[in-house]
Amino acid sequence: MLKKRIILLFLLSSLMSFAQHQIKGTIEPFSKDIKWAMLYQIKEGKQHYIKNTKIDNKSFYFEIPQTSSSGMYRVVYRLKGEGFIDFLYNKEVVSFTFNPDYPEETVRYSKSKENQIYKAYLQSALNGQQYLDSIQITYFKDPSPVAAVLYQEAYYELKDIQKQYQKESKNMLAFHFIQATQRYNSKTIISSPQDYLEGIKNNFFQHINFDDSVLVNSSFLVDRAIDYIFNLNYSQDPKTQKNLYKESVKNMLTIPKNTDLQKDLTEIIIEEFVKLEDVEMVKYILENHYKQLPAEQQSNLYIEKTLAKISIVLGELAPDFTWGENKQLSTLQTHKNYIVVFWSTGCSHCKKQLPELYAFLKDYKDVQVINVALEENNKEWTKLIPNFEGWENVLGLGKWKNTIAKSYNVEFTPTYIVLNANKRIIVLPDNYKELKDAVSRLK
Template identity: 40%
Template sequence: MIKKILPFLLLFASITYAQHTIKGFMSPKIESDWVIIYKIEGTKQAFVNNTTLKTDSLSIGGVNQAVRSFEIKLPSSAKSGSYRATYRLEGAGFVDFFYNKEDISFIFNPDYPQESIAFTESSENILYSNYINQSSNAQQKLDSIQVAVLQNNNLNLKDDYQKAYINFKAIQTQFEKEGVNKYVEPFIKASPRKNSEKLITSVDDYLFQMKNTFFDRLDFSNEKLINSSFLTNRILDYIFYINYSDDLKEQQELYKTSIETVLSKIKSDAYKRDIIQFIIEQFEASKNLEIIDYLFENHYSKLPISIQDQKFKEEKMALFATEVGRIAPDFSWQENGKTLKLSTLNDAENYVLVFWSTSCSHCLREIPELHTYMANKPNIKVIAFALENDAFVWETYQKTNLSGWHNVLGLKKWENKTARTYQINSTPSYFVLDKKKQIIAKPNEIKDVKDFLDKM
């Protein structure tokens, strides 16, 4: 009896604890020395493993070429899903692939990773890669005919379009059949655009059709799609490319409308939170405070309190607290026996807030220059916030050199609470404020201060 059961136990053990290998080859070779494997989980990445890159020789087109390569064994506990191999911190520095309990091998150009990746091992990835290549070519054929007609309505390309449309549908049907019960099945189903069955002759009608069918195949409740870059890439396309205008004011409204559309598709509060955070981080690069505020006020703050990430919210609010357009964070100080506050100052039309220090050589050169320059600007008041470790030198300096200014002492220097709020990491740092204490400029140097004020 034991002899009969033993082979099954050995087979079960080999299946349960099998480890699979990820092999990658980069051509042309690059200078990077490392690669990290992550599992994509929603809008985040979970570390799996890492290794160093080797220099190898590989036959490409019958010619031996120097390549960079890596080989990583996934832990036996690794789950099926979307994975990412990262080899650079900036630019095009990663490739995505699917793992479903099989060895994977691929080669790619590290400067154009996703466009060039070719799989030599892994039935799942080979299938999906073939699908993407064939469906993309078929889509390009359809688009070329459609664009030609939009540019010239007199062209008679109905038959050509119909043939291309039938071909595209056939490719989609073929791969959907081949993908049944495979990990990539939902990706194949979700990938194609919904093309019109007939040629469209109006640009407005074409754009309307594209926008209004964009999400028809996307299932925002599918865990495989959620835990990949697929949905986030589609969201970026919809917000930043499908909804575009050259007019800045109109573009802001398009952003808001497209965000509303995206978020209306998501039923899970936890996933909606992650997507809102993801979108906020995209607008962070352009410092689009209007849209960031809109996302926090109209969506993030309306999520259940239990799933809101208060640390994320506080960090982002602090990050943008001193950007142009914000009301300058308030602070108070003692002056001539009185307590003054930035928010209630009312002795000028504009203000220059400068963070400086008596131990800063640049400051000791620029502050006197600013003092001389401001003597001819009676409607502009300077608030000189000195970051010091003690008051001794500052007390003497400000009395003899900075008359007519509001002089503020900030002890603990870089650890000063106000300096941290304003994210001061160098001195001098300048802020120009209007009468309501809204930040209207953040000049880099004294010459930039003068240029800005001279134009007011």
């Protein structure tokens, strides 16, 4: 009998260890360009890959062990643009339907109490907030006592919504997000639009606990930081705008006491300014915030890569380099325009496009090519460079680790960069066709 019990317990534990929870999504309307879905877990604001699956008949599903940690997860279905949806997982089946072009606004959960209550809260809170804001805006135009009374009523209705959903979500994962999502509102109506905006800015993080591990291991803090910096600070004057950015970044990064979180948020904010090609702000944050982190949190490689990204920006001087017998990019004065090409003898696209480019440029006498080959050795390069007589042919040994390639942040070949006579970057074509179009417009 004892032996049978041991065997039974072993079988039960084995079955438990293989128990799975399903995460299922349905895309409506379906788009033929969507073929794969990738599942990630969000940790400290960054996505960590778990698995992928093919989309079949506009649906996809993942099975994950019931022992998988609770938190925020993400399904990515497009690699560019709005191509992901975040959801909560807390030891339950998650099933949802969404429009791929408007995932956040259209998602509907058929299974998952966590996501159903959080989604319902977001909609109720949004409706209540919009009504409150509409009264406030009306009051700016017509400060009547009636509007002030209506504002008070709407204010307490919104408070009741908050209390209701916090009570319903108690002991749930969603509670952490519901508590932190509530927005600051003045108890009484405000006369000045400026005071109204200042009140929101000064109290933006009032309900957010930066020590809450659930929030830290999600995209929530990142989203709020980006909202605060980029959506609450605007001026038509460029100088004022920069000062607003600097002030908001400083305010944001002084809140977290956890240095790991400070580092993560700093890097994420830097990446946002890299996307905007805001060279001044990237350098400012690196110097005044990133380099002020504890030494163990800093990385010279990260700084090097970040500076390389912003060196290749329209209007900036192209990174300088030398080759051959003391030839230097910055001192070339032979042509009106230059094209820096990064290619490789092992790249099939390069071997097709470069001869075409060579023939095309014969009609453009004021354009010179600096042709940088990223190679492990010179064997194939020596055979091919006679085909490009008249170009400046540069051998970049070390391939992707080559210093020239790193300074230009080259991630693929061929890469084309068009410069003017002063070696400022004037065009960053994505492909050969765009390069030809750009050259055709050169004067």
